[in-house]
Amino acid sequence: MQVPFFDWKSLYFEKEEEFSKIISTTLKKGAFILQSDVSDFENKLRDFLSVKHVVAVADGTNAILLGLRASGVGKEDEVILPSHSFIAAAQSIYHSGARPVPVEMSEYDWLVSTEAIEAAITKKTVGIMPVHVNGRCCQMDKILDIAERYKLKIFEDSAQAMGAKYDGLCAGTIGEWGTYSFYPSKTLGSFGDAGALVTNCDEIYEKVLAMRNHGADENKTIPLETNIWGTNCRLDNVQAAILSFKMEYYTEVIERRRQIAQAYHDTLNKYSDVRLPPAPSDSGKNFDIFQNYEFCTAKRDDLRKFLGDNGVGTIVQWGGFGVHMLENLGMKADLPITDKFFKESLLLPLNHVMTNPQIEYVCQLLDKFFSGDLNG
Numbered sequence: 001m002q003v004p005f006f007d008w009k010s011l012y013f014e015k016e017e018e019f020s021k022i023i024s025t026t027l028k029k030g031a032f033i034l035q036s037d038v039s040d041f042e043n044k045l046r047d048f049l050s051v052k053h054v055v056a057v058a059d060g061t062n063a064i065l066l067g068l069r070a071s072g073v074g075k076e077d078e079v080i081l082p083s084h085s086f087i088a089a090a091q092s093i094y095h096s097g098a099r100p101v102p103v104e105m106s107e108y109d110w111l112v113s114t115e116a117i118e119a120a121i122t123k124k125t126v127g128i129m130p131v132h133v134n135g136r137c138c139q140m141d142k143i144l145d146i147a148e149r150y151k152l153k154i155f156e157d158s159a160q161a162m163g164a165k166y167d168g169l170c171a172g173t174i175g176e177w178g179t180y181s182f183y184p185s186k187t188l189g190s191f192g193d194a195g196a197l198v199t200n201c202d203e204i205y206e207k208v209l210a211m212r213n214h215g216a217d218e219n220k221t222i223p224l225e226t227n228i229w230g231t232n233c234r235l236d237n238v239q240a241a242i243l244s245f246k247m248e249y250y251t252e253v254i255e256r257r258r259q260i261a262q263a264y265h266d267t268l269n270k271y272s273d274v275r276l277p278p279a280p281s282d283s284g285k286n287f288d289i290f291q292n293y294e295f296c297t298a299k300r301d302d303l304r305k306f307l308g309d310n311g312v313g314t315i316v317q318w319g320g321f322g323v324h325m326l327e328n329l330g331m332k333a334d335l336p337i338t339d340k341f342f343k344e345s346l347l348l349p350l351n352h353v354m355t356n357p358q359i360e361y362v363c364q365l366l367d368k369f370f371s372g373d374l375n376g
């Protein structure tokens with residue numbers, strides 16, 4: 001049996017008829033840019049997340065950049081983020097003019113360590129960027145407490161956590177603003193690039209709304225008196241229409257992902273030589289959506305080979321490095337927990353189009369490998 005890490009084509013064939021119809025209907029009505037499909041999607045997302053404002057944008061990376069600029073982050077500022085994160089967040093901080101300061105992860109959930117955040121605060125720090133990696137929220141109560149004590153803003157990179165919750169609140173809706181990516185492999189994926197920024201703050205909303213379209217106002221014209229340096233960061237209509245449709249069954253997608261994560265947990269939890277993320281069934285204040293199932297084992301490379309030889313694709317997230325290892329980009333830091341993590345971490349295949357026999361097959365192989373019964 002083959003279980004590719006990601007079966008890209010299945011994302012389309014999953015509901016081919018519906019998707020083709022949506023694409024042709026959108027094109028036939030000549031709706032390409034900033035037409036009602038975009039606002040329909042924004043409204044659906046707003047209701048789903050229980051947040052005041054949503055701005056759909058071109059992608060998750062630029063959503064972060066627009067948010068930082070709307071919050072006034074710039075030259076001489078520092079923003080703290082976990083090293084266990086995609087480079088996109090650090091890049092957007094850099095492009096805002098500020099300095100990204102990568103810090104250590106917590107050994108409990110591999111998300112940003114709140115002690116490390118506090119230790120990294122300087123006079124230049126203006127914000128904390130929790131990155132809700134793998135679809136699990138960082139410890140937001142502690143981060144909110146730090147932000148309040150040091151008068152810092154919180155910017156949530158929720159690219160991997162659309163619909164994840166902390167204490168009942170959705171990832172992205174807790175800080176000054178939050179962002180999502182709808183890259184095809186994301187839990188809510190478009191058929192190209194797409195993203196969104198969400199906020200409960202009217203001022204941030206007004207600014208980002210204008211910025212995504214060159215500073216244009218609600219009449220789609222740029223006022224002569226504009227004081228906004230905008231850009232082109234628009235989400236196109238076809239992607240918005242697809243995302244709107246996918247929102248209708250998104251809750252089921254999350255439930256399926258949680259089931260698969262639980263199956264992996266139940267299989268791996270029997271063995272002593274693995275370190276696992278918190279199980280879906282045992283998440284305390286968190287509700288996790290499992291963008292990825294990432295776990296650690298000292299036998300990572302052997303396991304990867306064994307699974308590969310048996311038709312199962314795996315990935316080492318972000319090529320196996322945290323952003324603090326990008327020395328030439330000036331982000332070098334001494335983060336031994338993150339260093340060890342990246343030597344041992346592995347992503348198993350996990351998406352809602354996987355079949356039950358595929359999931360069982362992966363679990364059987366994991367059992368064989370960790371029980372030492374490789375020929376059984």
Ligand SMILES: Cc1ncc(COP(=O)(O)O)c(C=O)c1O
Nearest residue numbers: 059060061086088159181182183
């Ligand atoms: C944690 C994280 N942040 C930001 C991004 C960037 O999103 P996009 O690819 O839509 O620009 C990603 C996407 O992979 C991500 O995983």
